Every structure is written in C-alpha cells, then in structure tokens.
Amino acid sequence: MNSVRRRDLTMLIIGLAIFGVIQGMISGGMIGAFWQLNIILICVNVIMAVSLNLINGYTGQFSIGHAGFMAVGSYVGVVATTNFHLPFIVALILGAVCAGILGFLIGLPTLRLRGDYLAIATLGLGEIIRIVIMNIEYVGGAAGFKGIPHLTNFAWVYGAMLITLFFIKNFVNSSHGRACIAIRENEIAAEAMGVNTTKYKVMAFTIGAAFAGIAGGLFAHQFYLISPNSFTFLASFNYLIMVVLGGMGSITGSIAGAFVVTFISAALASFPEARMIIYALALILLMFYRPQGLFGYMEITNFAPIKKVLDKISGKEA
Amino acid sequence: MAENKPLLKAEDVSEVFGGLKAVADFNFYINKGELIGLIGPNGAGKTTIFNLITGVYVPTTGDIKLDGESIVGQKPYEITQRGIARTFQNIRLFSELSVLDNVKIAYHCHVKYGLIETVLRMGRYFGEEDEITAESLKLLKIFKLDEHAYEVAKNLPYGAQRRLEIARALAAKPKLLLLDEPAAGMNPQETHELMEMIRWIRKQFGLTVLLIEHDMSLVMGICERIYVLEYGMIIAEGTPTEIQNNPEVIRAYLGTESMN
Ligand SMILES: Nc1ncnc2c1ncn2[C@@H]1O[C@H](COP(=O)(O)OP(=O)(O)OP(=O)(O)O)[C@@H](O)[C@H]1O
Ligand SMILES: [Mg+2]
Numbered sequence: 173m174n175s176v177r178r179r180d181l182t183m184l185i186i187g188l189a190i191f192g193v194i195q196g197m198i199s200g201g202m203i204g205a206f207w208q209l210n211i212i213l214i215c216v217n218v219i220m221a222v223s224l225n226l227i228n229g230y231t232g233q234f235s236i237g238h239a240g241f242m243a244v245g246s247y248v249g250v251v252a253t254t255n256f257h258l259p260f261i262v263a264l265i266l267g268a269v270c271a272g273i274l275g276f277l278i279g280l281p282t283l284r285l286r287g288d289y290l291a292i293a294t295l296g297l298g299e300i301i302r303i304v305i306m307n308i309e310y311v312g313g314a315a316g317f318k319g320i321p322h323l324t325n326f327a328w329v330y331g332a333m334l335i336t337l338f339f340i341k342n343f344v345n346s347s348h349g350r351a352c353i354a355i356r357e358n359e360i361a362a363e364a365m366g367v368n369t370t371k372y373k374v375m376a377f378t379i380g381a382a383f384a385g386i387a388g389g390l391f392a393h394q395f396y397l398i399s400p401n402s403f404t405f406l407a408s409f410n411y412l413i414m415v416v417l418g419g420m421g422s423i424t425g426s427i428a429g430a431f432v433v434t435f436i437s438a439a440l441a442s443f444p445e446a447r448m449i450i451y452a453l454a455l456i457l458l459m460f461y462r463p464q465g466l467f468g469y470m471e472i473t474n475f476a477p478i479k480k481v482l483d484k485i486s487g488k489e490a
Numbered sequence: 491m492a493e494n495k496p497l498l499k500a501e502d503v504s505e506v507f508g509g510l511k512a513v514a515d516f517n518f519y520i521n522k523g524e525l526i527g528l529i530g531p532n533g534a535g536k537t538t539i540f541n542l543i544t545g546v547y548v549p550t551t552g553d554i555k556l557d558g559e560s561i562v563g564q565k566p567y568e569i570t571q572r573g574i575a576r577t578f579q580n581i582r583l584f585s586e587l588s589v590l591d592n593v594k595i596a597y598h599c600h601v602k603y604g605l606i607e608t609v610l611r612m613g614r615y616f617g618e619e620d621e622i623t624a625e626s627l628k629l630l631k632i633f634k635l636d637e638h639a640y641e642v643a644k645n646l647p648y649g650a651q652r653r654l655e656i657a658r659a660l661a662a663k664p665k666l667l668l669l670d671e672p673a674a675g676m677n678p679q680e681t682h683e684l685m686e687m688i689r690w691i692r693k694q695f696g697l698t699v700l701l702i703e704h705d706m707s708l709v710m711g712i713c714e715r716i717y718v719l720e721y722g723m724i725i726a727e728g729t730p731t732e733i734q735n736n737p738e739v740i741r742a743y744l745g746t747e748s749m750n
Binding site: 338 | 546566567570571575576591598603608611618619661662
C-alpha cells in the first residue's frame with residue numbers, strides 16, 4: 173500500500189472517529205435538539221461549500237446561483253420519497269442526477285461568459301429555478317411542500333459529507349483537477365497545454381451542481397415542510413460567503429467556512445439584524461487583512477506539524 | 491534534412507485585424523527535425539503567426555497543414571494534442587502554482603485514467619501519477635529548475651520563468667515546438683546556456699523547432715534556416731550567412747538592430 177493510500181485511510185479513520193464521538197454524544201442525550209439540528213446543517217453546508225468551491229475556487233468560475241441546484245435536489249428528493257415512496261438513498265441519487273443534468277444544460281451555454289457576466293447569469297438562473305418551482309402546483313407552489321418524512325439524521329449527512337469530501341479531494345488531486353486549476357490560473361495557457369477548457373468548466377459545474385443536489389435532498393428530509401423561500405439568492409450568497417471566507421481553492425477552508433457561518437447564524441438566531449451586521453463586518457475585515465480567505469490555497473494536511481504527524485502515521489519517509 | 495513532405499506548411503496565410511493586415515500571403519514550410527528562426531522588427535507579425543499556427547486566431551485566408559492535414563479551424567487544445575506546443579512572449583505561467591505543477595498540467599492530454607479511477611483512486615491512477623511526477627522532475631532538471639520544483643512559479647527569477655515555459659511546453663510531448671522570444675530578458679550568460687539547452691532537447695526529443703527571437707547571437711548561432719518578416723510579409727529566407735548579407739534585411743533592420 174503506498175503512502176497516499178495510507179494517508180487517505182488515516183483521514184478516513186479520523187473522520188469516522190469524529191463521527192463516533194458526536195454520534196455517541198447525540199445518543200447519550202448530551203446534545204440538545206437545537207444543536208443537533210445545527211450539526212446537521214453544518215454537514216449540509218460543508219457539502220454545499222465544497223461543491224461550490226470546485227466551481228468558484230478551483231476552476232475560477234464565478235457562480236452565485238448554487239441554491240438553485242440545491243432546490244432541484246430537494247424537490248426531486250421529496251417527491252421521490254413522499255409521493256413515490258422510494259428509498260431515501262434512491263431519492264438522494266435522483267436529486268443529484270437531476271441537479272447535475274440541469275447544471276450540465278445550464279453550464280454549456282453560460283460558461284462561455286466570463287467573470288461578472290457569468291455571475292449575473294448564474295444568479296438569474298438560480299432565481300429562475302426557484303420561481304419555476306414556485307409555480308408548480310404539484311409540489312405545493314409558493315406555500316411549499318408539506319408532509320415530508322423525517323429521514324435525515326446525523327449518520328446520513330455525515331456519511332454524505334465524507335463521500336463528498338473524498339470525491340472532491342481526489343478529483344482536484346488528479347489530471348482532471350489540475351486541468352480545472354489551470355483554467356483558473358490562466359485560461360489561454362491551459363488551452364495551449366492541451367486542456368479542453370469548455371469541457372472542464374462544464375464538468376466542474378456539473379459535479380458541483382450534483383453535490384448541491386445531494387445536499388438539497390438531505391436538507392429537505394430534515395424538515396416537515398420546504399418552500400422555495402429556502403433557496404433564494406440570499407441562500408446562494410450564504411454559500412458563497414462560506415467559500416470566500418474559508419479560501420477559494422481550499423477544501424479545509426470550505427469546511428471551516430461552513431462551520432463558522434453556520435455557527436454564527438445559530439448563535440445569533442434570535443438577532444437576525446445583528447447577524448447581518450456581523451457578516452458584513454467579518455467580510456470587510458477579511459477583505460482588508462486576508463483577501464485570500466482563512467486558508468487561501470492551503471489544506472490543513474499541508475501545515476508542517478500536521479503533515480509531519482500524518483506522514484509518520486502513513487509511513488512516508490521525510 | 492530535406493524530406494519529401496514538410497512537417498508544417500503555411501499556404502498564402504493572411505490575417506487581418508480591422509484594417510490592419512498583420513500577416514500577408516505568408517508562405518513557409520518546416521521539415522521534420524529542422525530548427526528554424528523567424529525574425530523581424532517589432533510589430534512585423536511574428537507572434538501573430540504563432541497564434542495562427544496554434545489556433546488562437548483563425549486565418550482570414552489561406553491554409554496551415556501539419557503532416558499534410560489542415561489544422562485551420564481547430565481549437566488550440568486540439569492542435570496541442572496533435573503535437574504542436576508553444577511558449578508565450580509575455581510569460582503565461584500558472585503563476586500561483588508550484589513549478590512542478592506547472593509542468594504536470596501539460597501532461598494532461600496524455601493521461602489515460604478516467605474519472606472513476608480518479609475518484610476511487612484505483613486502476614491506472616497511481617501508476618500514471620507517479621510517472622507524471624517523475625517525468626516532470628526530469629524535465630525540470632534539464633532546465634536547471636529541479637531545485638525550485640516546490641516553489642511558487644511567480645517567485646522565480648525572469649530567466650527561470652522563461653525556462654519553465656519551455657519545460658512545460660515539452661511536457662505536452664510535441665513534435666513541433668514554437669518558442670516566442672525565449673531569450674527575452676536574459677543576460678548573455680543565460681542566453682548562451684539556453685542555446686545549449688535548445689540544441690540538447692531538440693536532439694534528445696527528436697524535435698522540430700521554430701523560434702522567434704530578437705537576440706541575433708542566438709538566432710544566428712543555432713538556426714539552420716531563417717525567415718525574415720516585415721509588415722507581415724516575408725522579405726528574405728535563407729541560411730544565417732545569407733540572411734546576414736542580404737541587403738533587404740539590412741535595410742529593414744537599419745537603425746533598429748545590428749546584424750551580428
Ligand atoms: N488581436 C489583435 N488585434 C488587433 N491587432 C493586433 C492583434 N494582435 C496583433 N495585432 C497587431 O498586429 C501586428 C503584428 O503584431 P505581432 O504581435 O504579431 O508582432 P511581433 O512581430 O510579434 O512583434 P514583437 O517583436 O514586438 O513581439 C501589430 O501591429 C499588432 O499591433
Ligand atoms: Mg511578438
């Protein structure tokens with residue numbers, strides 16, 4: 173077994189250990205309902221942030237309609253379980269596939285646009301998805317979809333989060349991921365080095381959308397009711413903040429960003445105005461003192477002391 | 491060096507930008523294994539010709555053939571996959587990435603493992619990744635960049651960045667290498683070393699090279715044949731000695747550069 177594989181295994185074991193501790197605390201009644209909900213939201217938001225980071229951070233495309241794909245995953249998922257009584261896992265996969273297909277169809281024409289134009293287009297598309305759902309009576313229209321079975325629990329979201337993290341980590345550390353990063357760094361040079369830039373932009377967008385679909389399915393089955401209001405551009409903006417705060421192009425950063433933003437929202441749940449002020453201040457400070465985000469392009473596994481420990485465990489010679 | 495069919499051939503190629511004819515009725519050929527120079531005063535259209543060959547621009551008229559097949563209308567990445575790689579006059583590195591990653595990216599079109607192998611880290615993934623890293627480090631060594639492999643590309647000195655551009659282009663495993671002013675900004679010592687490197691890689695990799703350069707010591711020192719361009723038109727073609735004694739060329743260069 174080579175050192176990379178052993179390191180993956182180490183990370184997986186750490187991930188499972190964290191799961192064990194939190195699950196134990198939940199089962200032992202040490203975590204109340206409010207924080208249980210927020211732990212689940214953190215995991216959902218990690219999936220959202222990491223998948224958005226693949227598009228915005230790694231591939232350098234400025235997409236701000238991510239909640240739209242989440243909405244697709246949510247609605248496809250709840251229809252599958254509530255109306256068709258399909259198993260939860262099937263509903264999640266269906267949601268991911270539908271969101272992915274939509275991402276592909278939307279990505280193909282819009283990813284020709286650059287920078288601000290792409291941002292505006294994705295913002296608009298996110299809103300269009302929401303408004304279309306609002307006008308479909310079958311899923312409850314503006315009033316929302318009621319009677320969703322409560323299938324989501326900590327084990328599901330944590331498992332899905334781990335799968336997402338390993339998927340995206342492995343993707344970006346490959347020739348395919350390098351192609352995406354090359355587009356971010358210099359599109360003309362990437363093309364000159366043999367990278368089909370359109371293909372990889374669309375691929376990143378599709379993968380990102382599919383994972384947002386999974387996050388949507390998990391999110392929806394936590395509640396009795398979902399409505400289009402959960403997927404406004406403000407929600408999209410929230411995911412963007414997580415990515416920018418953590419660092420565009422860092423998976424660790426997205427995890428940290430999702431954690432911090434969810435935590436602040438929860439802690440200030442009863443003071444919504446204060447929350448917006450703190451957000452704004454935090455972002456302004458960040459742009460002044462650390463425009464690359466908390467982690468920049470760094471991963472926690474690259475920090476010298478942590479790297480040393482990991483290398484030791486995975487048996488890699490220094 | 492003459493073979494029956496040229497590796498690259500341009501037939502009556504013109505490129506018009508608005509009212510400006512940047513390249514006019516350009517005809518030329520390169521045989522396999524040749525090392526050809528393309529020179530001319532500033533704004534003569536040299537870089538435009540590279541952009542036409544690599545698919546960045548589509549010729550207004552005319553045809554460009556690689557191995558006898560037209561490549562006009564193909565995307566830059568398709569042309570790279572067919573075996574033409576280039577460097578840029580205004581350096582275009584992946585500046586925030588490590589020197590090593592800059593080179594690894596260019597192996598892209600030779601990677602065979604697919605998306606599933608990537609995500610599950612199985613099959614050909616590890617074997618090919620190890621190979622890419624090993625080959626990249628070898629290339630960096632040739633260009634005396636191996637000590638900087640893990641540094642961020644933008645922090646390299648100027649001359650080293652130019653060498654990295656060549657190393658990166660070679661990683662795409664081209665048949666034909668296009669170098670746009672590889673010695674620009676280099677001191678005479680660096681230029682001399684670069685000349686040796688170009689000679690060496692051509693032999694080692696069996697390359698055909700077309701280079702644009704203002705540094706006459708380099709052009710006259712290594713090119714076997716030279717095309718001289720002025721206002722988008724070829725005004726002379728020949729061996730370095732012929733070019734140095736050509737009155738048209740001397741006129742074109744008078745007051746701008748010396749020809750020795
Ligand atoms: N995309 C473009 N649009 C309009 N004009 C262009 C474009 N690209 C090049 N030109 C013009 O075409 C002419 C040839 O430019 P080119 O860059 O090919 O010159 P060059 O021979 O490479 O010069 P140098 O030695 O300065 O690099 C110049 O007049 C330039 O301004
Ligand atoms: Mg030029």
